[in-house]
Amino acid sequence: MEVQTSNIEDQSTKDKGQKSKKIYPWRAIASFLLVLFTMPLGHAIMILMEKFMDPTAVHYAGFTMGFVGLIMVIIGVFVKGDTRQTLWGLIGGLLFWTGWVEFLFLYYARRYGVPPEIENGQVVTKPEYLIMPASFGMWMMVMTMYIFSTKNGCDFITWIQKKCFGKRKQQIVFQPMTRHTSIVTFMELNMMLWALYLLLMFCYDKNFLGDHHPVTYLVGVSCLVGSLFMFKRQLFLASWGANIRMAIATVIIFWTPVEILGRINFFHEFWVEPEKYTFLMVCILIAFIFLLLYFWFKASKRRKFRSQ
Template identity: 25%
Template sequence: MKSVLKIFYRPPFIGVLAFLLVFISQGLGHTLWMLVSMIFGHDYQYLAAFILGLIGLFLLFVGMKKENEVAATWLGYFAAVLMWTGWVEYSFHFYSDLSETEVRFFMQSTTGIMMVTLSYFFFNKETRCNFFKWFHRNLRLSTGKPTSGYKRNYAAITAMETIYVMWFFYIILYLLYEFAGDRSPVTYTFFFFNSIWALFLLFRLAKFWNVTRAVRYAIPTALIAFASYEILLRWDILSEIWLYPKEYVFELILISAAISFGILIAVFTPEGEKERLARASNKNG
């Protein structure tokens, strides 16, 4: 068994596994949304969603106290998914029902808020986001060198990054559908370049040795890829089984079990195992 698990400690399995876990969990997030609506009904779904957000907040609290980077990263990610589903998506639906306005208008109206708050993270000198750092480096937008000895909280960073990337792509897709149309040349162009971007990031991710870095890199990579997947769903090329838990009970349970097993592999990888294998690989090379 141990020899089998060692397969997952090496590239490309570390990065690919992390990517699949994040990508599929995004779909399961849609399933969670549907289950809350189905189980609790219209009268109690918003209360249930609020509690769901509280569970996410608790996971974030636990993750921020964790010393284990992998566990903290996963806790931050799932905290973000639960808080986004429970507090963000359901709040839009609540006020949509209250005002009899379509949900997409509420999401689009947050564009300015996202841009204003994102500026804090964009100009933060402690950021290690490769996307932001590219602009800092090439457009001379850096605000200074990172603080020496600065200790990052992986759960908090992962949670915020996840929320902002999901938020960004929700807005992008809604704006595309609203002002360009889902089958316009603009949307086709976005799909093409977004898919290339996702594949490029996945190719880089497949070379990662470190699980923590792989997970943090896999989150935006999978979310970028999921945006292309959402467009394929919009074009009716694929079927979104996540929204039909009654029809796909066995499949969704199987997927959830596989995801849980994959996360356990990532979290309980022996400390230093990746680095030891990397050194051995370099020595043999």
């Protein structure tokens, strides 16, 4: 599921894989785990920075983090190799989201004194997430551009285009944008994180549903089932880069029921107290770095082999 544009080579590889019924379990599992590990690590980084850094330093660090992420994504445009470009877009996108989205929401929530949502004496929703739904209009603005202005590889957007445009689809969205894999990955990650945060905030809001509402549970179950079907499709992707990009969508959808279950205290979210679970968090970090290096050297080896 890619938000930016379609990849003809990846799509061809995927189609061939589905016709031959050949699956690539290690590639799918490794890609899924690589992206999955970023979820608790991202939460832990924010929490540790808030706990152990001065508020002013947090905001400067967050802004710097977002800027570094943007630079990494831009560097990825000029890097050779689909997998490498994907990795630059993934890491850069994560830093961008954390620094220039979440920390900026945090800054303005603190600056204007937005209170957290408290239940039974505990904070259940931080101020920065309470104001995030105000960005719904901007999210729709970007989605409108994608729906009406580009032929792309996102199944969800393609489905909307078919339903809205019907036979006129080829006339309205007859060509893709200029494609840079790093930018594709960056936009996919940020648009999906943004969309799922908006969905969760809508579900948690008692003015609409509430975290114990049956519809909220249905959203969680639907995302869990959907992520299984997405992972099944991921198994047929022979390209490492395409597998990682598909894993981004799969993991974000999979993480939605995890967030809901944590919200209703079905299990303890250890990543919200990383200082108490140091060993576990370090193990996740080591596993993430190992997979990242594995993908990087795998791409280097393949590129070196092709150049001979």
